[in-house]
Amino acid sequence: MRFATYSLDGEVRAGVVVGDGVHPLPPDVTVLGLVRAGLPAALEVGSSVLSGPSVPLHRVRLLPPLEPPTVRDFVAFEEHVEGVVASVSGGSGVVPEWYEAPTFYFTNPYALLGAFDDVPVPPGSRLFDFELEVAAVVGRDGSSLTPDEVEIFGYTVLNDWSARDLQRREMKVQLGPAKGKDSATTLGPWLVTADELESYRxxxxxxxxxxxxxxxxxxxxxxxxxxxxxxxxxxxxYASRGTWVRAGDVLGSGTCGNGGCLAELWGRGRELPPLAAGDVVEMTVEGIGTIRNTVVAGVELPPVRAARPRPRKRKR
Known part of the structure; x- marks a missing residue:
């Protein structure tokens, strides 16, 4: 089943997508609420509206499928790491530590965009980039889970928009990425329940x-x-080791290889321009769907003030 969150005539609703239409769910139902209720209950609720009217998808604005409490983004593709290490940090190869355990960072849940929303260039960035990923949505709360204990509710397409010039500076301080990944993340077009994709394993x-x-x-x-x-x-x-994951948490796969982002190709010597206003980035994931975003000019802000050197006195 495909659960979506959409806006129509100023009202935000959750619905079930079938073909070119979306069947509205009751006004008090949210996709996050369905995730927290569990997949069997969510499928029952979704099935109950399929005999009712639907709204054509072309009439609605698709929002991010849910409002996740947290968004973690991993770096799980070796080929991506090979290319980006050269482009972003000036290194080569894959560090041995990458193979030892998954690595992730927390990104901004307030910067989520819908499948066809415009994406502004981050202030001060001249090296704007896309990142093609798939995200999984956690299906139940748990701590220190084994892989067999993990429940995944469903999957969606994720574009981890990246300001590479800001990221390069941050990672030289050995903390980040932070502001380089803070401006926008596209999720969409909907959340496909895990049962629909089992045949692809x-x-x-x-x-x-x-x-x-x-x-x-x-x-x-x-x-x-x-x-x-x-x-x-x-x-x-891994995310749950010694802590908690909650139903509705979003975990990104990290960027795929073979041109999943421009930075990987830059690191391999491909001379492709960074994204600029007017560029249209389209991503399609088999079994899930397509997202398409247009890059637009961002807000112009004053330069960031540099740190003030300090004498390091210890007394007034």
Whole structure:
């Protein structure tokens, strides 16, 4: 089943997407609430409205499928790391520590955008980039879960928009990425429940989904989700070690390889321009759907003030 959150005539509703229409759920139902109720209950609620009227998708604005309490983004594709290390930090190869355990950072849940929203260039950035990912939504609360104990409610497409110039500066301080990833993350077009994608699992438990991204109609990258170093169940398990994950938490796969972002290609010597106002970035993930965002000019702000050197006196 495909659950969406949408806006129509100023009203925000949750609904079930079937074909080119969305069947509205009751006004008090949210997708996050359905996730927290559990997949069997959510499917029952969704099924109850399928015999009712639907709204054409072209009439609505698709919002992020849910309002997650947290968003973690992993870096689970080895090929992506190979290219980006050269582009962002000036290094080469993949550090041995990458292979030891999954790595993630927390990103901004207040900066989520819908599947077809415009995306402003972050203030001060001249190296704006996309990142093609898939996100899993945690299905139940848990702490120190084993992979077998993990429940995933569903999946959606994720574009982790990145200001590479800001990211480069931050990572030289060995803290980040932070502001370089703070401006926008697209989620959409809807949340596909996990049961719909089980047929794509390979023999090792990975989802063998085709991922593609284009800029202005020209395909830039293509990969398989099964090239992740760890399946999503292991990513959720790792995130829960010694702490909690909650139903509705979003975990990104990290950017796929083979052109999943411009920075990877820059690191491999490809001379492609950074994103600029007017560029249209389209991502399609097999079994999930397509998101399409237009880059627009961002707000112009004064330069950031540099730190004031201090004499390091210890007494007034």
């Amino acid at each position: 390979d023999g090792d438990g990975f989802l063998e989904l085709d991922l593609r991204v284009s800029v202005n109609g020209t395909e830039i990258g293509q990969d398989l989700l099964s090239n992740m170093g760890w399946p999503f169940e292991e990513l959720v398990s």
